[in-house]
Amino acid sequence: MANFISREEAQRIVERALSFSQADQARVNLSSSDTGNTRFAQNQMSTSGDATNANLSITSALGTRVASATTNIFTDDALRRVVETSEQLARLVPENEEYVGELGPQTYPENDQYFESTGELAPDRRAQAIAAVTEQAAARNLISTGFLIHEAASDAVGTSEGLFAYGTRTRANFTTTVRTADGTGSGWAGTSTHDFDDLDTRALGARAVEKAMRSQSPRAVEPGRWTVVMEPTTVGNMVGLMMNQLSARSADEGRSFFSATGGGNKIGEQFVDSRVNIFSDPGDPRILSPTFDGEGLPNRRMVWVEDGELRNLNYSRYWAQRQSVEPSGFPSGWYMSGGDSTMDDMIASTERGLLLTRFWYIRGVDPRTILFTGLTRDGTFLIENGEISHPVKNFRWNESPIFMLNNIEMMGEPVRISASESSGLTDAVVVPPLKVRDFTFTSLSDAI
Amino acid sequence: MNRREFVRHSAVAAAGLGVAGHSNLVHGILVPTSVGRGIDQDRDALASAALNAARSAGADYADIRISTTRTQFVATREQIVAGVSDSETSGFGVRVLVDGTWGFAASRDVTQSEVVRVARVAVEQARANRAAQRRPVELAPVDWTGRGTWSTPIDVDPYDVPIEEKVEVLLAANEAALAVSGVAFANSSMGFIRDLKFFASTDDVITDQTVYRATCGVNVTAVSPDRSDFQSRSSAEVAPAGRGYELVTRADLVGEAPRWAEEAVQKLSATPVQPGRYDLVLRPSHLWLTVHESIAHPTELDRIMGFEANYAGTSFISSAEEFLGSFRYGPEIMNVQGERTTQNALSTIGWDDDGVQPDDYLIVKDGVLNDLQTTREQAPWLADWYGSQGLPVRSHGNCQAQSWEDVQFQRMPNVNLLPHPDRDVSEEEIVEGVENGILIDGSGSFSIDQQRYNAQFGGQVFYEIRNGRVTGQLKDVAYQIRTPEFWSSMDLIGGPSTYEFGGTFGDGKGQPSQSNSISHGCPVTRHRDVTVINTGRRA
Secondary structure (H helix, E strand, O other): OOOOOOHHHHHHHHHHHHHOOOOOEEEEEEEEEEEEEEEEEOOEEEEEEEEEEEEEEEEEEEOOEEEEEEEOOOOHHHHHHHHHHHHHHHHHOOOOOOOOOOOOOOOOOOOOOOOHHHHOOOHHHHHHHHHHHHHHHHHOOEEEEEEEEEEEEEEEEEEOOOOEEEEEEEEEEEEEEEEEOOOOOEEEEEEEEOOHHHOOHHHHHHHHHHHHHHOOOOEOOOOEEEEEEEOHHHHHHHHHHHHOOOEHHHHHOOOOOOEOOOOOEOOOOEOOOOOOOEEEOOOOHHHOOOOEOOOOOEOOOEEEEEOOEEOOOEOOHHHHHHHOOOOOOOOOOEEEOOOOOOHHHHHHOOOEEEEEEEEEEEEEEEOOOOEEEEEEEEEEEEEEOOEEEEEEOEEEEEEOHHHHHHOEEEEOOOEEOOOOOOOOOOOOEEEOOEEEEEEEEEEEEOOO | OOHHHHOOOOOOOOOOOOOOOOEOOOOOOOOOOOOOOOOOOOHHHHHHHHHHHHHHOOOOEEEEEEEEEEEEEEEEEOOEEEEEEEEEEEEEEEEEEEOOEEEEEEEOOOOHHHHHHHHHHHHHHHHHHHOOOOOOOOOOOOOOOEEEEEEOOOOOOHHHOOHHHHHHHHHHHHHHHHOOOOEEEEEEEEEEEEEEEEEEEOOOEEEEEEEEEEEEEEEEEEEOOOOOOEEEEEOOOOOOEOOOOHHHHHHOHHHHHHHHHHHHHHHHHOEEOOOEEEEEEEOHHHHHHHHHHHHHHHHEHHHHOOOOOOOOOOOOOOOHHHHOOOOEOOOOOOOEEEEOOOOOOOOOOOOOOOOOOOOOEEEEEOOEEOOOEOOOOOHHHHHHHHHHOOOOOOOOOOEEOOOOOOOOEEOOOEEEEOOOOOOOOOHHHHHHOOOEEEEEEEEEEEEEOOOOOEEEEEEEEEEEEEOOEEEEEEEOEEEEEEHHHHHHOEEEEOOHHHOEEEEEEEEEEOOOOEEEEEEEEEOOEEEEEEEEEEOOOOO
């Protein structure tokens, strides 16, 4: 049985903490998780770990003087102490004119993010899922490495104003990198899921094995602007950079790509290809994500980009109040719709281009254009006359999701990806593969 | 042996090379953890219960780490206190070896019955993994056994300083920055960590350590009047360190803020760099990050052996046997040291999470690769090399976990590019020899490939060098390197008077990704003929 805090227990702990509060207003955030992971390298397990943890934070407000304190011990003594700490701190800080108070009871969308297959995952099933990859690699004299992580978790928020929200979820992520024994080829595959029964590690292993074998002894082609066929993981990496820049406040303050020249923001402007549509929706089973944010505000369906036009930005409660709009909540999963082209169609229609499998070490370069740099890895191929002709050396790119989404040629069917560079647990991100022109590569890398 | 005999304050191994300046307060990287009063229970009793339970369940080796971490963080923007938080987390992790296979489990419930349960879970997990084991883990011996204590030397305990004083410093720094014409925004923050770490292993090592870490910084943004441009400058010279509140006092955020603010405003009108090849003069406030990415990470032995291939990557050092003693990393004046004894550096510690006392060693000696970073599990992989050098097979003590709930693995010590071996070369002398170059101060954007060949680095402030003299500010500068060529192109290196430490709390490695605090010492360096790009792309 997964070891996380139940609704009844959460309610009891949250109420107990609030009962010690002397503040004008207070909010308790309680999160708990039961996580397990296994790493493998050289076709065998390297380390694994199981951990149960929980954290309680209390935010106390005396007027508009606000401070927080956190503990992971929930005895009465510890709860009393953590409440007192936050109140002592709050007493000593200046008034915060941006504090908008705590919320009362709210209504949340329905979703079920808990799957027993993940919540009750046993060590031996975890070991079997990995053996399905290591055995394939070993049979071909290849070297597999990878990572499987899963969790069962709960989150609760309660306030002195009568709000109580509780949700559970399970999530898992699996990624593998398979390399040739001589180090001249490398392939990757991975995905994420809420339901472990959906995870086919054998198929993912087969894809990484195939890429490792096909990628051996890459040749160098020149950097510059290329037409690229992007697997969904690379698309998700790029578009995710833009999704992190949706703060309405930064835009209104003039320090964001989404700032409008002369004042205000770009809501209502078409800024990318008219085929681009991106939304969040905690009630959509394809993009499961929490139904409330850290303040207990309901997350709801938010259309960010519609037909290439910026429809919404992310408004905190303070900024929303100041700008007289509704706060947006912060739905963390998102969906980018696609088109009806297959990867094969994209390759077949390309006279000279590159196929990209995975990106790496993506870091910001210029926030004015959301320009980032990063590298390709684990499966970069040259496409010539509609066919993959041979593997090529990796590249460093300097590119912006904004330019990329203006240069779309073809779109495929959206799929769920492993969205974090470190293969950590994230909410669902679903994106299509894309064919894009003029993607900018600035230098070659010898890394395999 | 009594406890006192083992008290080991960090040796002043690097006398005269005090940790000064330079940091990378990367936003979003500072991971709030937490501290405290410690565990009420008798940790010796908990440890023996866990280790006995692991042994009786079949473990050949076991260790337990029990810790309490307290973190305090204060963040401001303009004249608003954006957040004040105080966090504490306690728990323990048990690691076991069963027939050469690892198991690890952890829990926040620090009780006698739970340590026994968790020890058994770790053994059970190791058994489940054992089926696929091809090469059993062997641990290098430990030379030191017994009981010891260690703590970070600090002047002022940050938890003794009232919160009002902390808030006042930050708001005053913001005010000083905002007083500069053209500045639109100023954020500032400070954070403190105190980690009470208890370790016990079945190899008769018991250690009790108190680790302090501190960070602070300011970030200033200037926006052009027509909103067509915005530029930021962070206090990249202020390095996080193993210090108490004195870190904040020494940083003088209020005194320095106007200069950082002026430099942010100057960036709006600075000359965009012409792409091309330039000689680079790199200050320690910038260079520590280049050392980190292109020297410290590629010399981690687990990467070289492929254990990190799925995320952090491998290394251009493709084989330890073939590269050790023969690979030329750079010129003869290049020496790189691994150590965990420099007072106030972030990796400095008494014992690592294998229970090993770290030693000092040369990773690069006279320009040639000489040694690699190891743990007890990894040192035996270098048995042939150590044998050929007449050295015993011992761990360098480079094992660490980010918290009680994460398994320990190889993490870097303080990896330092040592100053010029023969004389105290000044920055002026280094700049004099440059006809067409760029001087870079502070760390900025950074990215490097998974084998640590191709890297791209930005900075905070860039100055043009013409005919041996520093002239005006440039902007939109980033340089691209191929690691071996870059270090070979280093033709002059500063002396001890230019040597400083920089670092960060946020070095990521491993899966699940663990964040580690790291420091690197380095002098000012000069590199010939490096590729520079202009990053100010508009379409």
